[in-house]
Amino acid sequence: xxxxxxxxxxxxxxxxxxxxxxxxxxxxxxxxxxxxxxxxxxxxxxxxxxxxxxxxxxxxxxxxxxxxxxxxxxxxxxxxxxxxxxxxxxxxxxxxxxxxxxxxxxxxxxxxxxxxxxxxxxxxxxxxxxxxxxxxxxxxxxxxxxxxxxxxxxxxxxxxxxxxxxxxxxxxxxxxxxxxxxxxxxxxxxxxxxxxxxxxxxxxxxxxxxxxxxxxxxxxxxxxxxxxxxxxxxxxxxxxxxxxxxxxxx
Amino acid sequence: xxxxxxxxxxxxxxxxxxxxxxxxxxxxxxxxxxxxxxxxxxxxxxxxxxxxxxxxxxxxxxxxxxxxxxxxxxxxxxxxxxxxxxxxxxxxxxxxxxxxxxxxxxxxxxxxxxxxxxxxxxxxxxxxxxxxxxxxxxxxxxxxxxxxxxxxxxxxxxxxxxxxxxxxxxxxxxxxxxxxxxxxxxxxxxxxxxxxxxxxxxxxxxxxxxxxxxxxxxxxxxxxxxxxxxxxxxxxxxxxxxxxxxxxxx
Numbered sequence: 001x002x003x004x005x006x007x008x009x010x011x012x013x014x015x016x017x018x019x020x021x022x023x024x025x026x027x028x029x030x031x032x033x034x035x036x037x038x039x040x041x042x043x044x045x046x047x048x049x050x051x052x053x054x055x056x057x058x059x060x061x062x063x064x065x066x067x068x069x070x071x072x073x074x075x076x077x078x079x080x081x082x083x084x085x086x087x088x089x090x091x092x093x094x095x096x097x098x099x100x101x102x103x104x105x106x107x108x109x110x111x112x113x114x115x116x117x118x119x120x121x122x123x124x125x126x127x128x129x130x131x132x133x134x135x136x137x138x139x140x141x142x143x144x145x146x147x148x149x150x151x152x153x154x155x156x157x158x159x160x161x162x163x164x165x166x167x168x169x170x171x172x173x174x175x176x177x178x179x180x181x182x183x184x185x186x187x188x189x190x191x192x193x194x195x196x197x198x199x200x201x202x203x204x205x206x207x208x209x210x211x212x213x214x215x216x217x218x219x220x221x222x223x224x225x226x227x228x229x230x231x232x233x234x235x236x237x238x239x240x241x242x243x244x245x246x247x248x249x250x
Numbered sequence: 251x252x253x254x255x256x257x258x259x260x261x262x263x264x265x266x267x268x269x270x271x272x273x274x275x276x277x278x279x280x281x282x283x284x285x286x287x288x289x290x291x292x293x294x295x296x297x298x299x300x301x302x303x304x305x306x307x308x309x310x311x312x313x314x315x316x317x318x319x320x321x322x323x324x325x326x327x328x329x330x331x332x333x334x335x336x337x338x339x340x341x342x343x344x345x346x347x348x349x350x351x352x353x354x355x356x357x358x359x360x361x362x363x364x365x366x367x368x369x370x371x372x373x374x375x376x377x378x379x380x381x382x383x384x385x386x387x388x389x390x391x392x393x394x395x396x397x398x399x400x401x402x403x404x405x406x407x408x409x410x411x412x413x414x415x416x417x418x419x420x421x422x423x424x425x426x427x428x429x430x431x432x433x434x435x436x437x438x439x440x441x442x443x444x445x446x447x448x449x450x451x452x453x454x455x456x457x458x459x460x461x462x463x464x465x466x467x468x469x470x471x472x473x474x475x476x477x478x479x480x481x482x483x484x485x486x487x488x489x490x491x492x493x494x495x496x497x498x499x500x
Binding site for chain 1: 369383410411480490491493498
């Protein structure tokens, strides 16, 4: 049984670097925290390299039967690796793993254009999973999928459906060739989403919190829709808008 | 022109107390921050007592024509009052103002049962405003409406529609007497929301992030509905669920 007590330990120093985007990209690994997320990673065969368990907590027996290394850590080490105020003391170090998806098998997909808030991106991934979407495509300018806040907001859904970094222009072109209807979201030159006829296979393109979807992308969609604002609010939160459209167009 | 440079000034000390729930409740006032929120408060005639403006920023001319006191503050004071990382240096001190609403005029209303996350509560208020709902009722156990995070998440919608603290059992009883259909949200004994027949006047009852709506309340609704989960996610974020139902049942 391996055990690390000191935050000066070289492995801990290396894992702490995974709390920054640069550190994650150099190592091609990320860190997840909390019983629920670690359980989801194990259940869904995520490429876990190490499991770190604080000496004081009880874990399910299934946690220690994987092919990854299990290390027990002190409370002090647990605090050093945590991004939350009260840590549960369970962590996993996971390898980057951008899944692939065969476009021919896609029925419903979400395309994200410059979604910057990690909470929004994570919530959209969670909703896409819940609504039965086949994949989420992250275009350029999107926040880091492996940011702790993004991961926590997915509530584990990043282990359930493929999340792919890609060029949205290419994706839209390819989806259209595949006869998958691409809905853009826009305020101008668009119609209320409830007036769109429903189709079996479709994609929803959502844009930046402040500026919406890039115009060059809106120009190549099949149809652009909006969610009517009845009251005095200027807009909807993009995570909420995503949910309304995913369920509303299904 | 009044001007305060020191964080030791008694007014500043008193206003800093508004950053805590206890301080707000003692003073029956709250503080808002940022150009957009202050502008919304002014436009919607919120009961503003003081406007605080950092010397270095430009403000719209309309900001200084109200009946409230305007005080210029130093950068140091601005930082001391701010809850955000990069403050815009504009604040307003506003009196508590739980609006009233005539139940006879209500067409659509949201009831919140123990929603604890300020971001969720604020987002639901913003969506209720956008979707044309007439009011949001906060039952016991809900987070503080005047928490900075709740206010920021409303994006100003707390100045657009009445937000009322109330007893949900009483509200449900009264809404039903008024022939307003009350939809509860539950996983058991409920049907998919798309199978519900649409009605002109209705209420949606949403519950706690972890435990859902209290059973005693679900027992007295007209009908309970759920949003189908197709994928592997365990649930939807309650702010997203609220949006799906507000637009889906309308």
